[in-house]
Every structure is written in structure tokens, then in C-alpha cells.
Amino acid sequence: MDLAKQEQAMLDGKEGKAVKKSMGILVALGEIYNAKKLVDVTSVQIAGVSYDNLGDAGLEFLNDLAKDGKVKVLTTLNPAGMDLENYKNLGISEDFAVKQKLVIDAFAKMGIITTCTCTPYLVGNSPHFNQHIAWSESSAVAYANSVLGARTNREGGPSALAAALTGKTPLYGMHLDENRNAQIKVKVEAEIKGTDKFGALGKTIGEKVKAKPAYITGIKEATIEELKSFSASIATYGGAAIFHMEGITPTKTPIPTEEITITQADIDKATADMNNADCEVDFVSVGCPHASIHEIAKLADLLKGKKVKKEFWITTARPTKRIADQAGYSKIIEEAGAKFAADTCCVVAPIKGRFKCLATDSAKGCYYAYSKNQSKIKIMPVEKLVEEACTSPAGDKEMVGVKQ
Numbered sequence: 418m419d420l421a422k423q424e425q426a427m428l429d430g431k432e433g434k435a436v437k438k439s440m441g442i443l444v445a446l447g448e449i450y451n452a453k454k455l456v457d458v459t460s461v462q463i464a465g466v467s468y469d470n471l472g473d474a475g476l477e478f479l480n481d482l483a484k485d486g487k488v489k490v491l492t493t494l495n496p497a498g499m500d501l502e503n504y505k506n507l508g509i510s511e512d513f514a515v516k517q518k519l520v521i522d523a524f525a526k527m528g529i530i531t532t533c534t535c536t537p538y539l540v541g542n543s544p545h546f547n548q549h550i551a552w553s554e555s556s557a558v559a560y561a562n563s564v565l566g567a568r569t570n571r572e573g574g575p576s577a578l579a580a581a582l583t584g585k586t587p588l589y590g591m592h593l594d595e596n597r598n599a600q601i602k603v604k605v606e607a608e609i610k611g612t613d614k615f616g617a618l619g620k621t622i623g624e625k626v627k628a629k630p631a632y633i634t635g636i637k638e639a640t641i642e643e644l645k646s647f648s649a650s651i652a653t654y655g656g657a658a659i660f661h662m663e664g665i666t667p668t669k670t671p672i673p674t675e676e677i678t679i680t681q682a683d684i685d686k687a688t689a690d691m692n693n694a695d696c697e698v699d700f701v702s703v704g705c706p707h708a709s710i711h712e713i714a715k716l717a718d719l720l721k722g723k724k725v726k727k728e729f730w731i732t733t734a735r736p737t738k739r740i741a742d743q744a745g746y747s748k749i750i751e752e753a754g755a756k757f758a759a760d761t762c763c764v765v766a767p768i769k770g771r772f773k774c775l776a777t778d779s780a781k782g783c784y785y786a787y788s789k790n791q792s793k794i795k796i797m798p799v800e801k802l803v804e805e806a807c808t809s810p811a812g813d814k815e816m817v818g819v820k821q
């Protein structure tokens with residue numbers, strides 16, 4: 418790989434140990450993928466933030482880099498293992514909290530903005546068309562490449578951090594035009610509306626096309642929330658880092674000749690597959706990917722004057738929670754008994770075994786609740802989730818869903 422003079426100096430240790438180590442990671446990665454050179458990045462998003470995933474070895478790696486490492490570009494984090502301000506209310510142990518805070522401190526020492534979210538594009542880390550970036554979170558990567566038109570591979574935690582400390586990433590994969598073109602056309606002949614249905618569509622397409630970039634037709638309109646749900650789902654169930662949606666996403670691609678059709682029956686099957694019949698809901702969660710202020714406003718409207726009877730988490734970015742506080746949405750939601758889980762989510766938080774059946778509007782949430790937390794699952798629209806949350810658990814004779 419050709420290195421510029423300044424890049425070679427970084428590799429030689431002229432900018433300190435953290436930069437040297439980071440450049441070593443990037444050069445090794447570039448050589449594996451036959452990158453000819455490095456390219457400047459304008460934004461980084463780092464996954465691998467939860468202490469639940471990192472453990473002490475990960476914490477030691479971060480502390481080592483934090484001795485002399487400082488980020489060169491705007492960098493934010495993926496969700497952590499807990500709400501950094503309100504973890505006690507969510508049942509997170511003090512021992513875990515101490516370790517999680519050490520992880521966040523190490524990132525902060527490197528100059529990283531410790532906003533922990535999988536929707537950085539909603540809270541100020543929002544690259545524009547054609548910018549090269551280095552993001553880790555798969556849903557955000559699919560959203561950035563497809564909806565924003567930025568360019569990023571799906572980075573691992575260490576390679577994203579290395580990009581942040583050097584301002585560089587190897588030029589391969591999604592950074593190159595030829596890898597971004599659609600390889601299969603997907604005709605959607607179904608009515609798709611709502612985050613749950615866009616999630617079911619992402620699951621259906623992902624399972625059929627795997628990681629091939631798809632050119633999707635038949636979607637008349639899609640909100641930001643529906644596109645973030647779709648991005649999460651297609652990446653989870655298939656692995657694609659980019660998709661093209663006719664009339665909706667901004668990127669150009671030749672239209673492929675290979676074609677498949679998705680029908681209403683496919684969407685219904687995907688939805689049915691995510692609904693365990695013998696599942697009695699004891700946990701409701703909205704905000705996978707992290708909820709937008711628009712979703713929180715809608716939840717406040719739906720929960721106004723009600724009381725939830727089940728554990729109900731709204732997972733979101735801290736800055737979005739602050740706006741919800743200012744707008745009065747948080748008060749309405751918390752008076753109803755639902756809880757905010759800012760900075761974290763129900764997949765990365767250490768809650769395995771606490772709940773038996775999760776209800777969510779997120780197809781990605783279903784996948785990980787089942788595979789990581791061994792919880793049963795149900796997927797439904799947000800309106801139905803609120804009804805479900807306000808329904809007493811079986812055996813409880815109290816009137817449900819009424820104003821109190």
C-alpha cells in the first residue's frame with residue numbers, strides 16, 4: 418500500500434504510540450483487502466462500547482491507547498451497556514456501572530464525544546453525500562451509505578478507533594464506486610408502512626439477497642424512522658452495507674437484470690416468524706435503532722394519561738432525551754411509568770435472563786433479543802406496543818389501559 422510521507426511518519430511512531438499502533442492496524446487491514454492507499458475520513462463512530470462485550474481485556478486496550486492518543490476527527494460512540502446517568506432505575510448493578518464508566522472515561526480522554534448512540538446521524542454526527550467516514554454500527558453503516566450517500570465499510574471497534582486517532586481509513590470496499598452498485602433488483606408488491614413493517618421488509622430482503630446490494634422498487638414513501646428500521650434489519654438479516662431504494666435514496670447505480678419479487682405474503686410470513694405464539698410479554702422496548710425525537714413525541718401522545726403495567730424502555734441518544742425533557746415529552750412518558758434508557762439499548766445492556774418475552778417494533782431487536790438474550794419475541798406497531806404495555810400481566814385482575 419502506498420503511504421504518503423505523513424502517513425509513513427505516523428507508522429514510524431513520529432506522532433506517538435497510539436497513532437503508531439493505529440496506523441499498524443489500518444495498514445494491516447488495507448493489505449488484507451488490497452487497498453492501494455489510505456483516504457481521509459471526516460467522521461468516526463465506534464462500536465464495542467459496552468463493558469459487557471469488552472471485558473477487562475478491552476478496557477486495558479483502550480487505556481493503553483488513551484495514554485497519548487487524541488482523535489483527529491469528529492467521533493462518537495455506539496450504545497454503552499447502561500444509561501450513564503440513570504442506570505440504577507434500570508436495574509444495572511453498581512459493579513457493572515463502575516467498569517462501564519471506566520470505559521467511557523478512556524474514550525473521553527482520547528477526545529471522543531461520549532454520546533453513545535447507533536443513530537449518530539440524528540444527533541450531529543451526520544456526514545454528507547460522498548464523504549469518506551469510518552463507522553462501526555451495522556444499522557448506521559447501511560443508513561450512512563444508502564440514505565446519506567456517505568462512504569463507509571462496516572468497521573470493527575479497533576479499526577474505527579484507529580481511524581479516529583489517525584483521520585485515515587484504507588480505500589477499499591464501500592469507499593469505491595464499483596462495490597456500491599446494486600447487484601439484484603427487488604420489486605416490492607406489498608403495502609409497507611410503519612417501523613415494524615419496514616423491519617419485516619428488511620428481514621425478508623436480507624434473507625433472500627444476503628449481502629448483495631439491492632435496487633428496491635415499489636416503495637412510494639419512507640420516513641427517517643422507517644429507513645433506520647429498514648437499514649438495521651437488512652444489515653442484520655442479510656449483511657448488506659448498502660441498498661438503493663428507487664425515488665428515495667440519493668445514490669446512482671446501474672439497474673441489475675437479476676430480479677426477485679417480494680409479496681404481501683412474504684411480509685406476513687416474516688412478521689409471523691418474529692411472533693412467538695407462547696410468549697407472554699413482560700418487557701416492551703422502542704428505540705432500536707435509537708428513537709428519534711419524532712418517535713418520542715408520538716409515544717408521549719400515546720401514553721398521555723395512561724399507566725404501563727410492564728417494564729417499558731425507550732432507548733435513545735442522550736441529546737435526543739434532552740430535547741424530550743425540554744419539550745415536556747419525558748414528563749408525560751415517565752408519569753405513565755415508562756423509562757428512558759439513554760446511551761444504551763436492550764441488546765447491549767446486561768439483562769440476559771431478566772425478561773422472558775420482549776415486544777418491540779424492531780426486527781433487529783427481535784433478532785438479538787432471541788439470539789443474544791434468549792428471550793422470546795413479538796413484533797408489532799408502536800400503537801399496539803403501548804396497548805400491550807398498558808395491559809396487566811395475566812393473572813392480574815386490575816383494569817388495564819385506563820386513565821388513572
Ligand code: F3S
Binds near residue numbers: 495705707762
Ligand atoms: Fe441500536 Fe442496540 Fe438496536 S445498538 S440498532 S438499539 S440493537
